[in-house]
Amino acid sequence: MPVAPGPVAPSSAETTETTESAESAVSAVSAAPAASAVSGQDEICLLDAVDLAARVRRGELSAREVVQAHLDRIERHNTAVNAIVTLDAEGALAAAAAADERQARGEELGPLHGLPIAFKDTHLTCGMRTTHGSPLFAEHVPHEDELLVQRIQDAGAIRIGKTNVPEFAAGSHTFNPVFGATRNPYDLTRSAGGSSGGGAAALAAGFQPLADGSDMGGSLRNPASFCNVVGLRPTPGRVPSHPTGNLWDTMGVAGPMGRTVADTALLLSVMAGPDPRVPISLDEPGASFRAPLARDIAGLRVAFAPDLGGRVPVDRDVRDVIERQARVFEDLGCVVTEDCPDLGGAEDVFRTLRAQEFHHGLGALLDSDRASLKSSLVWNIEEGRRLTGADLARARTGHARIHLAATAFFQRYDVLIAPVSQVTPFAVESEYPTDIDGEPQHTYLDWMRSAYFVTVLGSPALSVPAGFTSAGLPVGLQIVGPPRAERTVLGIGAAYEAATAHGRRRPSLP
Template sequence: MTDLIRLTAAEIAAKVASGELTAVEVTEAHLARIEAVDEKVHAFLHVDREGALAQARAVDEKRARGEELGPLAGVPLALKDIFTTKGIPTTVGSKILEGWIPPYDATLTQRLRDADVIVLGKTNMDEFAMGSSTENSAYGPTGNPWDLTRIPGGSGGGSAASLASFQAPLAIGTDTGGSIRQPAAVTGTVGVKPTYGAVSRYGMVAFSSSLDQGGPCARTVLDAALLHGVIAGHDPLDSTSIDAPVPAVVEAARNGSVQGMRVGVVKEFAGEGYQVGVMQRFEESVELLRELGAEVVEISCPSFDKALAAYYLIAPSECSSNLARFDAMRYGLRVGDDGTKSAEDVTALTRAEGFGAEVKRRIMLGTYALSSGYYDAYYGSAQKVRTLITRDFEKAFEQVDVLVSPTTPTTAFPIGERADDPMAMYLADLCTIPANLAGNAAMSLPCGLAPEDGLPVGLQIIAPAMADDRLYRVGAAVEAALTERWGHPLIEEAPSL
């Protein structure tokens, strides 16, 4: 492993801007790393070698002409395969879109290109972002670089695994119920779910429109902030986009401090089902926050106990509606079109073959919840619970600046262990779902290794909507203190592949 692939995104950007490194050198080093290890990890579904090198050459030529470079110029990035990318495949981890090449870029993709970021390729994910382990991909599971027999989290396991295996210094994920934060927690990386509406969803294939949110993934808090600053901002192409200035996330990450802040510990995020080592590392993190000058307050959010049930009615209902567009008539897979079958038969055959088991499960659950006679009892009731959760957050943030909890109840579990138990799988998102239901900003950063298995544990920080900078302020302070305590970043303890 060369020292170059261990550089942070901030370091790479500075060296490219100064001419100490070329974007081509950096890109070639990461492409070589992908070639060397991704056969074992399976973080990528598509590597755009020629496109990445062409982007890198363009950055070097831009610098040679003396033109202004983007804030992350020359930094390679792994892009979750849920964002459309002109000229290269977007599959969303599904057979129903296998080989589909979009004719346009998502807004997020375009903003990356405009910032001179080098897109290395598209990463593996649970099909249509439905899962907590990246085992539901139609193209096979991704391994956790800390232990390849274990899951890297989901649905964005490919993005997180690319960071933990040093195949990319930056990645993009999406978070519907925890799919940025949960993979970050179990791979020892940093993942941020921005405020809902802060990052454009235009060109992001929809799962649950009122919950989906793209966000940055990185190995450090500052790198995540730099990427956040690039991708966030109002987009008139997205009707849910917030027309407001982006919070000063980079400044917050550079000046992390919790001195004088009030930090709430959520009472409901503890107890049965939480791994002992996870709670031990979390409690140590809370004590660290006290040492750094924060006032720690216990907060009760009673409606959080109903969040999982509400989420698994709202998300499947929206999924049922959104995935109706995959009908074999417009794009993607088409099965049974031999001239003897009706359009309805072709649609049914295509969806039966193109969708995996988890997607079918959620479509059926959502269709049932929206059906006549059941709408009020299920979907309507879940939306009422969502309102109660939002009110719990509002009351909590009247008392504290941020909330903290474990990101996940356990460390990474073995691949296949929960394959036949959907409820056990869903519990992986127990701590992350409330922030999605309320639209708040949230981050996961590494807070140590669980003593039972030596695997990473994540600390979750939750901030009010449009107070994303608080995440970076607290996260940077905790990261700096832990790095000083350990003598190195946690990711340095990841085993070599």
């Protein structure tokens, strides 16, 4: 949920990297080289997080070596991509040295020991600025870590900085007046998606092995799809959020991204788990997600919804890629049937509840600093301001009906597969696509329906690389399971990933 930060604290002394214009040139795409064919620091930066963490624990690499390799890669390539917007190299290296000393003393090591991470710039980081992509908070320095930030660092990860976001995480294209736009590593003229676009681009570019994110209408899934990485929207309550202005919110969730499904599960394992301050948090310990994901999916009942039952237009290039994926599941022994849950009313449910959250979280800023907010944000807050009690009651009733229909649907099917996004990565200069195959998209939300209709189901939804268009643009497949079935979704995603290896294709950076 978008919530205005508290009072601005004095600025910290961390080093910042601001946006510089990148060349308007298409980045050539190449297959990822084998580890043996990659030398030195780049090899470190392209390792899977699970493998990298294991090498550090075995003493084959030090935390200092790992962090330095990623800092060097950021220095070489971030100007073109603009994924990392705040960087504390000195602090990261000091933390890495301390991590190495703990390991030398034989202390217990966390599952993310020695892995560098830059946190999403809407997640509170103690002593490091959290701008929310807004000039109103360009120097805002929180006095505490958000719960997920604390958990990730307690697991041994080393904070190196922050990743770029849209203004107050509103929209699925990452640009803001503080740092500018994040560019897609596979094509620097295109969007990296959003709102976790900085994190997804940083993953694809090899700036960090894991990334945190959040998702209300697709903010983990869309950038994962655009950047050929993996992103998971968990079941509400799987990753508790604190502090938050709405402890019972089921629309906005936090979740993990990685370059592989196993890496994504690794990060989920430290983000997930109950917290007594969050009433909807689920009781299952996060460590359960570190168990092996491998499974035989033969006989799985798969519902295939290439356009969500005819409810959303899908760009022809996306549809061409997605329709080929049904055959992959058939080849793996699954029973694939074209079907879709009943999503009638999902549009009203999502738009109403989203608008309520925007008004609740940001309404005071609209009154005090309207001129400092982007027009789409103003529109969404005002939509919330116009809501009545009857509007909210109708949305809640509709939400309950869709949830019950989805529960019945997942008794007939084990999983649903569908496109993550209805479009391919669009021009970085555009705020959002205004047309999909001749159908106008009137607001910054319209083109995201394939993601936010799934939000309303309350289900875990995994975005996993599904291939590329003829122009070399990534496309993601959305794997959706019953509520609380993250293990099922991750296991199926891992089997699909092993059969296709689309996520092994890496961008070539200038």
